[in-house]
Amino acid sequence: MPILVPPELRARLRGLRLVARSAAGEGLGQHTSRSRGAGLEFAQYRGYEPGDELRRIDWKLYARSDRYFVREAERDSPLVAWAVVDASASMRQRDAARPEYSKLDAARTLAACVFELALRQGDRFGLLALGGAAPCFVPASGGSRQRDRCALELTRLAPASGGVEAAVLRPLWERIQPPAVVVLLSDFFDDALSAMALRLAAARREVLTVQLLTAEERDFPFRGGHRFVDPESGVERRVEAGSVRKDYLERFGAARADLAHRFAAAGIRHVEHVLDRPLDEPLRALFGAGGSTLPPTRGEDMPA
16 A cells, blocks of 8 residues: 655654634634543453554453453543545646646645544544545544555545536535534535535534645646646636736636635635645644635745
8 A cells, every 4th residue: 555644744743733623712622522542431342453552451351362452441532533535537637847746646645644643642533535426435433443444545546537516415414523623625626615614614513624736726837829628527728828827827816815715704724735835834734833824816926
């Protein structure tokens, strides 16, 4: 299975924590839910996994069965984390400067980082991937096996041939139960995804969004005649790139700013990530010391 979180990125995750604002809005806090782990009230046995503390092994049960079992107990868990990944056709977009790396590749790694942070904190986590008519859903659970299960599904994801169908989203609302922190990874070129984020926020889920863009979408470096094709609708447009660049940058910047403001008004923490930037930047903006959540309104004002 491919390594989704390379060692150098994993090292940069130190110091980050998954946190959620309280329902009353009193700053940063932690939701409370029930999960199994080290605690006082016995819940069940499970098979030993590498990394489990030896003191949690039930040695009497081992003497009877010749197998290692770990005692799990009910305990308070800060939150349930969900990674929602857009796998629609537009997420296959790559930069000419880095043709092997797509927006979906970045979304896979960011989702895997969320799972690593949740695993480190002992939280439960789950995966929802959207694209076409068959979404991928991994129910929330905890532990290293859950991390590996989610990672395997992430590696299997492929961009759909079209967009996200609104009808497919309807039965998914109830699967993400509160309290929950939802990290939605998308380019938000499909209105169904922004509507999903807003609906989850209105239903008192803690929603964090990362808008994934290519450097070419940000900078529009094209010259001469070009043919652009919408990967989801198939609509084509032929333009003289130099003559439309200024208009494109202004309109695309305004659209991104409008999205960010709509999310902010709904209480959604929103950041952008461009594929030529380090992947830990959006994670630090959401889970670290903070930073601006609103993008510049013009492409040339953004870092190259």
